[in-house]
Amino acid sequence: MTVTSRPFGTAPDGTPVDRWVIDGPGGLGAAVLTYGGILHSCRVPDREGVPGDVALALASVGAYAEDESYLGALIGRYANRIAHGRFALDGTTYRLPPNEGTTTLHGGPDGFHRRVWAATGFEDGDRAGVVLRLHSPDGDMGFPGNLDVEVTYSLDRHGTLAIAYSAETDRPTVVNLTQHAYWNLAGDGTVDGHELTVDADLYLPVDADAIPLGPPAPTAGTPFALGGKLADALRDPHPHITAAKGVDHCYVLRRGRAAEPRPVARLAEPASGRVMETWTTEPGLQVYTANHLGAPHGPHTAVCLETQHFPDAPNRPEYPSTVLRPGEVFRSVTQYRFGAVATTR
Template sequence: MLSIARHPFGTTPDGTPVHRWVLEVPCGVRSEILTYGGILHRHRIPDRDGVPDDVVLSLPSVEEYAQDTAYLGALVGRYANRIADARFPLDGVVHHIEPNEGANTLHGGPDGFHRRVWSGTGFREAHRVGVVLRLHSPHGDMGFPGNLDVEVTYTLDAFGTLTVTYRATTDRPTVVNLTQHAYWNLSGAGPTAAPISGHELTVNADAFLPVAADGIPLGFAEPTAGSPFALAGPLGDALRSTHPQITGAGGLDHCFVLQGGRAAAVRPAAHLSDPASGRALQVWTTEPGLQVYTANHLGKPFSPQSAVCLETQNFPDAPNRADHPTPILRPGDEYHSTTEHRIATRETTFTDER
């Protein structure tokens, strides 16, 4: 049967209580979400023999999450990915935001949404369970304009699909780009997780955004065809490439331009599978981009490239790029984004059947 439960999960350094929401469905899939950072703490799915295991990297305590610099499993914002020089123009005004990666701002700044305690409300329906997380970000938060009210819903349905739905409204023009920063390892995601070089990844994109050494896009999309960025097989093939974009980043850390652009309904973005365990996952999204990050720089207890992030989002530095999909949210409008993580098999093709 479907089940949902809430448990204490310690306190933040300033004493704020944190809770762990546990969602479970009969097909053997179980998700745990923390109110700290909106973190996907655990996500358990069965292997080909029906044996379940957690497939996202996690830490055991709030204290360790508070020290984490890799955004393990967190909801990130106000702006996921990078904004060059920690500034952007909006309606003729240049807004200066908090830098936290050299001169640039990454994932909303040093005290972004990944450091906040969200409120949580659970729900149960006929064929799904979930938790609604809410956060108020005041005008001037990390330098971003406008009061922003954010609602993120994690839903687990009877098929084992984990859906993340994002909504936000503002009282003055601002920029918004939200994503979920889970680190996936389908062979099992404990501290001794095996490298993901044996995982197979297909990305539904014909182009990617080349970046400078600091991860900021160079300003043009480049075709994936004929390059290591034409991801349609073992990740190790791309990671062993001597392509300067890959060697310069120490692996993949690039935004892929998804076919179809920003969409009203979810469409396929990526298919990840692990031949050893038989587990596979499909990512479907409404977003125009997918940041593929092969965990090139992870702190203890994890090893580099022991997981892969599949971050559905708008393009990096879009607030400074008129040629990128607009990230601007205005009063009276609603930011809305949906991403689904569907259980699949290695042989599954992109279809609407679940």
Template sequence: MPRPTVHRTPFGSAHGKQTHLWTLDSGTGIRAEVLTFGASLHRLTVPDTAGAAASVVRSLPALDDYAAKHPYFGAVVGRYANRVAHGRFTLDGAEHHIPANDRGHALHGGPDGFHTKVWDAAPDRKGDSASVRLSLHSPDGDMGFPGALDTTVTYTLDTAGTLAVDYASVTDRPTVVNLTNHAYFDLSGGDGVLGHLLQVDADTYLPVDGDGIPLGPRAGVRGTPFDLTSPRVLGERLGIDDDQLRDAGGFDHCWVLRDAGPGLRRAARLTAPDAARVLEVWTTEPGIQVYTANQLDGSYTDGAGHRHERHGSVCLETQHLPDSPNRPEWPSTVLRPGETARSRTELRFPHLAGL
């Protein structure tokens, strides 16, 4: 019986702190590499049906690249993933301001969000899994958010090849929190995703304005390019002439998942063109933001000859709905003292079953 392992290696220093690369090895062919900088998923190596291994997430070469401004490669983003309109929200009668960093709005917690921090880390190993638990203290007023927030993000890889990401946060004052991982997936190992099939288990999505802010109530996907209720070729979807797609440059929208109950349910299924690798995303969150790397332009590389091009990868960000602090009709992201905000997302690879 294979035994999962966990170990760390130095990865340089940032903000006067040593950073590390933590490697989780399932013992069955899957390996996850996690950085303490940004709690980032640096690599996720997965064999295909023929046994050939490749990383299915896009990465940057070195710590200096992660510490410089970049479009959130693999990072945990917060305190509030996605957008808060005009960087403002009111909680219990008090207005709070987050620095705007995206067309006049706050994106992913502001310019110095969780993706820029060096997290503490500790390993754990049980019989069939290995974990690394990352923790971060965000002080009261950090990026304008009220209350001191203590957050843990735990990556766990088991012998079945499932990578689970568990989020937990507590606060000493009422605040809002919405966390996700911003990995860019490419199941081909570098050839791009336009030929990939994508299915999203949602009948509605949130139309947005030109700044990516939701316009209002959810809309049905039927008869639109956003109908991913059955597997669709990504390149064909992005080629449809549609105002929403044209304004965003591709998909950068939140789908509202079916059966938004307390347990895990499947959110999305991504399949490589030859079906040699398949990824399923399962989550407890009510939504998933699909982003087709619309702003990448080839200026970032992985250090191994792969340029990160526009529409060359896709993000599948499980989360609460964008701008929820200003939308009381949507699932609440408010966290109060004595409560714990928890969520779980699992990355599963069904093509490996029986191999």
């Protein structure tokens, strides 16, 4: 396993951007940009051993700077949505810039997906990767406290792409970090034929602004009971609460937050035989079927499996807390474990 870096253009403010490439055996590999901490490539073999790129990407930093779909990016300070762009913490109300109507989505208009991260590569026997670091100052996008974030991407020779997060603050704040890769195990086309199962009996119904309505609801008997081809979920999920056919909902994982990663989802593509298992320590999984993805890819050409805490949790004391205080360390680990089978289960 090796890791190398090369220049990859400049950010809109002129800051140089690098592309870190992790290479493994049999064409296995990944690439990460320092702009947005973007996963720019993920190459895994199919059942015949032929490698293919299963993560959607764009061609340049300029394209990413104009992109509004968070393609492949690290998301922070707060993944998903905060209603009305505000929350209260310890008696103080904090106001955030809205970027989806009145909602603050994925950290705001200048979230972590727009930043250039400092990077250091490493090689460690059967795995290699890159460590990304970012300082988010007090008041950044309205969030309190200086926040120092570290994210480690690593790939091992067995086909596991791991993403480990940590963060520390000097003032009470809220933190919810995730990775926004768009997966297509076929490498192109739509994901209609992909098969997805999620280890969850409950999901969070949402209103017209994609804000949770309240407590979790059972998936049984609804189009959100994912356990087969994504075409079933794309056909007619819930037209009265979402204008786009498709899924963009948080699943409440059966075992809640865990100390060590455990399997929470399985994505399979029958034609190639590729399988991707998602393992995480997080309590929630946002499943998004790229309902609004624009050119050059288009809607439903990928599926996002975003491991995270729940949307709008800072305004929902009944949800798992996203509060981080001085002296504490936010930690989270997600693994995407790739393989290939002769036939899907």
